[in-house]
Amino acid sequence: MQESAIRFQPVQKLRELVARRQPGYSLEAPFYNSQEVFDADIKYIFQRHWIYVAVSSEIPEPGDYVTVEIGKEPILILRDDDMQIKAFHNVCRHRGSRLCADEKGSVGNLVCPYHQWTYNLAGKLIFADHMPEGFDLSHHSLKPVHLKNLQGLLFVCLADEPPADIDVMLEQMGPYIAPHQIENTKVAAQIDIIEAGNWKLTMENNRECYHCTGNHPELTISLYAYSYGFAPKAELAAGLANYENIVKDSHARWEACGLPSAEIEKLSDVSGFRTMRMPLDRKGQSQTMDTGSACKKLLGDIKDADSGGLSFWTQPNSWHHFMADHIVTFTVLPLTPDTTLVRTKWLVHKDAVEGVDYDVANLTRVWNATNGQDRHLVEESQVGVNSTAYRPGPYSPYTEELVEKFTNWYIGRLGAGLEQG
Structure with a gap:
């Protein structure tokens, strides 16, 4: 009886922590610095939901692969001989060695570096030396991982039965993303940052621009001030009305060119997401x-460089910016309670030539600066939430609405996981 009580005590404490979350306020400190909460985040959030991990244009040819780790789960994503994209656990079925250690590469077959068990690109075991007569290769295929391809954005799910509402996102977001033709892009640059902060601080920081005016001079050059939240005041009415007219006129023009633009907001769904195409300033x-434009070659079917910026957010770990000339994608992966990987990729047309059509420094300058600034903000927040003086503070209803929606989603999904076990 005593052992059972000890075993279930952490779960009960987590349930109590979830139950007393105060709507409209930031989370209590254990959500940001507790190993128990972190372990629950991996188990109930990152191993049971659809996680954005890569883009299809990173693996253009059969045998091309990328790898990623979600918690302690190594995953291999590759293009097979039929040009289909598959995901597998990156684990040999012999004695568990990791098959591919590099972040990306290209293979003919998958050969385990330990004992040379060999798998084809469909994950079937085709060679295993020194095994007894009658050993059935077909019983030792690689274990698959669920994968969904949203017009080139690749999502994986480790759950046995992944959330089915991902199909809602694919259906509704497909027309928005399709004109940019991710499959016909290439990664012009990738930068990985390890932030000394909890993954939720990274996501919360992304979901508001309350901090933008004072911290992101490079990013706000292209943003209308009315596009990222403000406290309503009578003296701002004329400027807001003007911005709303710009949005209305821009949406009409873009829609006529085959670029869906209207807001879709489903952040409370199990596979939550939000999108909107917004005008850029100047x-x-x-x-x-x-x-x-940062690149002379426009993407896909887009003819007009002045096509705004399509923003796309997914729960729990990504955001993306699609423009006429390039795409910036972000994936967030928790490493420890207080360290987080933030991976940024800049995509341009696959035929664009560096130094002719685009300059990498110019392409990446805004988000390089912004990522560095955000890293500092997240790390300073981590220092603060670790303090005994920290108490949850109130969100602004005008500029932190999306933070509240992210937090509500997180608390709901964590609570559901704790109840289901």
Whole structure:
């Protein structure tokens, strides 16, 4: 009886922590620094929901692969001989060795470096030396991982029965993303940052721009002030009305060109997401220092460089910015209670030539600066929430609405996981 009480005590404490969360306020400190909460986040959030991990254009040919780790689960994503994209546990079925240690590469077959068990690109075991007569290769295929391809954005799920509402996101977001043709892009740059902060601080920071004016001078060059939240005041009415007219006129023009633009907001769904195409300020072409295009070759079917910026957020771990000339994608992966991987990729047309059509420094300057600034903010927040003086503070109803929606989603999904076990 005593052992059972000890075994179930951490779960009960987590349930109590979830139950007393105060709506409209930030989370209590254990959500940001407790090993028990972190372990629950991996188990109930990252291993039971659809996690954005890569783009299809990273693996353009059969045998091309990328790897990723979600918690302690190594995953291999590759393109097979039929040009289909598959995901597997990156674990040999012999004695468990990791098959591919590199972040990306290309293979003919998958050969385990330990004892050379060999798998084809469909994950079937085709060679295992020194095994007894009658050993059935077909019983030792690689274990598959659920994968969904949203017009080139790749999501994986480790659950035995993944959330089915991912199909709602694929259906509704497909027309928004399709014109940018991710399959016909290439990764022009990738930068990984390890932030000394909990993954939820990273996501919360992303879901608001309350901090943008004072911290992101490069990013706000291309943003209308009315696009990222403000406290309503009578003296701002004229400016807001003007911005709303710009949005209305821009949406009508873009829709006529085959670019869906209207807001979709489903952040409370199990596979939560939100999108909207928004006008960019000044030249209005891209998120660059002069707001002009960073790449001369426009993406996919897009003919007009002035096509705004399509923003797309997914629960629990990604955000994306699609412009006429390039795409910036972000994935967030928790490493420890107080360290988080933030991976940023810049995509351009696959035929664009570096130094001719685009300059990497210009392409990446805005988000390189912004990522560094956000890293500092997250790390300072982690120092603060670790303090005995920290208490949950109130969110602004005007500028932190999406933070509240993220937190509500997280608490709901964590609570559901704790109840289901």
